Amino acid sequence: MSPTLDHRYLIFNKPYDVLSQFTDVGPSKGVDTHRTTLKSFIPVPDVYPVGRLDRDSEGLLLLTDDGQLQHRLCHPRFGHPRTYWAQVERIPDASSLQQLRQGITIRDYTTEPAQVELLPVEPILPPRNPPIRVRQQIPTAWLRLTLREGKNRQVRRMTAAIGFPTLRLIRVSIGHLHLGDLPPGQWRYLAPGERSELFQLAYPSTHPLTKG
The missing domain is CATH 3.30.70.1560 (Alpha-L RNA-binding motif)
Incomplete structure (x- = not known):
């Protein structure tokens, strides 16, 4: 199954003290702890982080609704x-x-x-x-x-x-995907060339992908 350009791929410059998830439910009794999440920054529905950054870390977070690519980039045996x-x-x-x-x-x-x-x-x-x-x-x-x-x-x-x-x-x-000058707290969709490089990273030998 190949990735397609029908999926959404975006990067976010995660600030310090932001959780790498869209909801924050407390560890016990389902208590909402009101910590800052991705929901405060990214209005795109149904996308999820590829991997994570700790709450006290900053920088590049890749998000997508492409579950297969998400698996390929997160699984240890694909080490990128x-x-x-x-x-x-x-x-x-x-x-x-x-x-x-x-x-x-x-x-x-x-x-x-x-x-x-x-x-x-x-x-x-x-x-x-x-x-x-x-x-x-x-x-x-x-x-x-x-x-x-x-x-x-x-x-x-x-x-x-x-x-x-x-x-x-x-x-x-x-991989070849760089944070560049994207300000903290801002996000953007990947450019076509960046998507192609991302697919090549996830599928280095099985998917000769076209640049869209």
Whole structure:
């Protein structure tokens, strides 16, 4: 079964403190906790996130009503690249970065090798609301990490395991799909070329797809 252009595909720049879901029912007794959800930003019906971003993470969230593509991109065996910018406490040295590249043992699993580099300059980003905690005596650094797996809170646990806690985390790309200059809290439909790249990511060998 092939994906079609009848489906809807959009990206959203998820702000901090927003749940990656459209409804928020409390964990007990069905109590509505009134936390901010995607419903406050996206009026498109019947689309759902492909994967998720934690409430305290920001950046690119892909949404669609294409269930097959959603499955392909979320299933671990299809591991597709996701790139994050992580602001960490203190400045990692070369040895620490190499640990992240080789894989970190966290609880009962070891992470897959990752692409990791120290950004030479701080990226230009809108301020976070609320801002991160600042400790004047402790410098911070920005890392670019590209992973092909999505364990729960993986980036935060990886950097914490080597002694550099993550202060701010932003997903900037999924495969060839980039956040670009889309402002926080805004969404848009994918352009035809972006849809084609997305299909090629999800179906690399079985679907020679046309650009619509």
